[in-house]
Amino acid sequence: MLTLDFHPAGRHFLQIPGPSPVPDRILRAMSLPTIDHRGPEFGALGLQVLAGMGQIFKTDQPVIIYPASGTGAWEAALCNTLSPADHVLMVETGHFATLWKRMAEALGLQPEFIGLPGNEGWRRGVQADLIEARLRRDSAHHIKAVCVVHNETSTGVTSDIPAVRAAIDAAGHPALLMVDTISGLACSDYRHDEWGVDVSISGSQKGLMLPPGISFNAVSKKAITASKTSAMRTAFWDWNEIIAMNASGYWPYTPNTNLLYGLAEALDMLLGEGLANTFARHERLAQACRAAVKGWGLEIQCADPAVYSPVLTGVVMPDGVDADAVRALIYERFNMSLGTGLGKLKGKMFRIGHLGEANDLTLMATLAGCEMGLRLAGVRLAGSGVQAAMEALAAPTSTPDLKGA
Numbered sequence: 001m002l003t004l005d006f007h008p009a010g011r012h013f014l015q016i017p018g019p020s021p022v023p024d025r026i027l028r029a030m031s032l033p034t035i036d037h038r039g040p041e042f043g044a045l046g047l048q049v050l051a052g053m054g055q056i057f058k059t060d061q062p063v064i065i066y067p068a069s070g071t072g073a074w075e076a077a078l079c080n081t082l083s084p085a086d087h088v089l090m091v092e093t094g095h096f097a098t099l100w101k102r103m104a105e106a107l108g109l110q111p112e113f114i115g116l117p118g119n120e121g122w123r124r125g126v127q128a129d130l131i132e133a134r135l136r137r138d139s140a141h142h143i144k145a146v147c148v149v150h151n152e153t154s155t156g157v158t159s160d161i162p163a164v165r166a167a168i169d170a171a172g173h174p175a176l177l178m179v180d181t182i183s184g185l186a187c188s189d190y191r192h193d194e195w196g197v198d199v200s201i202s203g204s205q206k207g208l209m210l211p212p213g214i215s216f217n218a219v220s221k222k223a224i225t226a227s228k229t230s231a232m233r234t235a236f237w238d239w240n241e242i243i244a245m246n247a248s249g250y251w252p253y254t255p256n257t258n259l260l261y262g263l264a265e266a267l268d269m270l271l272g273e274g275l276a277n278t279f280a281r282h283e284r285l286a287q288a289c290r291a292a293v294k295g296w297g298l299e300i301q302c303a304d305p306a307v308y309s310p311v312l313t314g315v316v317m318p319d320g321v322d323a324d325a326v327r328a329l330i331y332e333r334f335n336m337s338l339g340t341g342l343g344k345l346k347g348k349m350f351r352i353g354h355l356g357e358a359n360d361l362t363l364m365a366t367l368a369g370c371e372m373g374l375r376l377a378g379v380r381l382a383g384s385g386v387q388a389a390m391e392a393l394a395a396p397t398s399t400p401d402l403k404g405a
Contacts, residue, residue, distance in 0.1 A: 013336035015366045017153045017312035018183055019205035019212055020356030022262075026209060029265035030258045037257055038250065046249030049260055052267035056185060056208075056275070057200055057218040059192040062243045064217040067256040070182040070203035073215035074100050075107070076237040077178050077199040078145075081223055083231035084108040086144040089134060089175065092121045095154035095343035100147060100180060107232065112143075122344055125152075125159035125307035128167040135171035145176040145198075151184030153206075154342040156302045156314040156351065158188055165196040176223060182206060185216075186270055187282045187311045187355050198223040204259065206311070207278075208266050209356040213259050269357075282310035284393070285354040285363050289313045291392035292367045296374065297382025301349050312339065315370075316349045321379055323350045330373035336366065360393050 014021045035041050053063040066072055082088070085108060090101045092115035104111040114130050115121035126148045135143065146168060151158045161179055168177060176198040181190050185200075186207030192200045197220065204214035219227075219239060227239050241252045270278055290308065293300050293315050301314025317323045327338050327350050339351030352370065354363055367386050374381060 008335045010335065013366060013369065015353050016337050016339040017351050017353035017355065020209055020353060022211055023209055023357045025269065026262045026265045030262040032261050034257050037254055043249035045260055045264060049263050049267065050246055053216060055271060057192040058194065059218050061221065062219055064219065064239055064242050066215045067213065068215045069212055070201065070215050073201040073203065073217055074103055076217050077201050078104060078107055078109065079232040079234055079237050080239050081176055081199065081226040081230055082109060082144055085110060087112065087142045088145045088147055089131065089143045090147045091115050091126045093126055093149050093157060093159060094122050094152035096152060096180065097149045098343060119344055122155050123301060123303040125157050125304065126164055128163040131164060132167035132171050135168060135173040135175065138173065141174055143175050145178055147178045150179050150181040151188060151309055151311050153183040153312065154345065156309040156312050157307050158184060158309045159307060161195050176226060183311050186278065189279050192218045207355055210259060210262050210266055213256055214263060282355060285358055286310040286313065288363060288389040288392040289352055289354050292385030292389040295383050295385035295388030311355045312351050312353045314349050314351050318379065322347050326350065326373060326377045329377050330369055334369040334373065336369045364389065
């Protein structure tokens with residue numbers, strides 16, 4: 001029977017790849033009194049968060065904010081730009097790419113799933129050459145959109161979005177480019193305008209450090225033009241009325257006022273740190289986490305070092321070891337949650353989140369809990385991953401090339 005009185009001493013270590021821990025600053029901001037969402041104070045708040053999210057997406061184009069999960073933002077992207085039976089090209093990179101494809105099917109679209117054979121697509125990033133080759137064969141331009149996941153949370157892979165844009169352009173194809181950056185935004189460099197993305201999709205509970213409940217569409221002029229002729233538009237998701245009312249800081253429905261207070265605080269934290277510094281911090285922690293996994297002698301789910309994620313690391317268990325049993329042991333003994341394996345990876349791996357308001361000591365405590373748990377579970381380790389991570393954090397590191405970040 002489920003018990004609701006599990007309150008051990010100390011804070012719970014929430015080390016899943018999202019929702020990420022909500023900083024105290026944001027929790028305090030969310031506790032402010034709820035205000036009139038038609039009053040002048042709210043209009044100022046609305047304009048503030050809309051401008052701030054433009055900076056996070058690196059766009060001068062509209063950013064639509066929904067009181068919804070990232071799944072809602074997926075649906076909004078598809079419903080605003082496409083019509084029933086439209087063909088959509090999607091790339092299999094993991095569990096969330098698969099769920100987005102299932103949604104497209106449920107909406108009456110005709111998605112085509114491409115990718116590497118077997119389980120290889122769940123270990124590597126988007127293959128831009130496959131997209132280009134498929135679009136070159138679509139001389140009649142039946143394909144209306146290309147949909148890819150920027151940071152695949154189920155596998156720990158961050159795909160090269162500029163390469164996807166270049167592939168579409170090289171094929172001379174007019175398809176829209178839609179990108180799910182739900183877990184990538186505010187953790188990894190992302191440039192909506194510069195990379196030529198038509199619809200960027202994100203959510204509040206990852207790099208933005210908020211609870212779930214806000215989602216986003218950043219949209220290009222081309223996407224807005226497509227929305228004028230879409231035959232799938234619905235009243236709630238419709239961009240056009242939202243964009244019109246956002247001009248003065250308001251929404252056509254009741255927005256999630258207190259979460260927007262939290263969003264304003266999150267934007268202050270991120271922009272105060274500086275996005276380039278935020279990205280470098282995430283990359284540094286990710287490198288140390290990977291050093292720990294290698295120190296343990298275990299396998300990393302992402303098989304291509306060029307696309308390692310700065311958001312999370314997938315740890316593959318040896319044959320015969322149930323990853324969920326290891327996770328359960330760590331939860332019960334050390335009050336720490338790790339991400340489960342999803343879809344094809346269920347029971348085969350666990351995921352360590354190192355995103356949001358994370359620092360060196362956050363990571364070291366997490367890795368210590370993992371190492372103790374692995375040993376208690378009887379997993380044979382090659383050495384101390386904790387020691388390897390400490391050495392990685394002590395070593396000088398180069399700052400990523402994030403000009404313009």
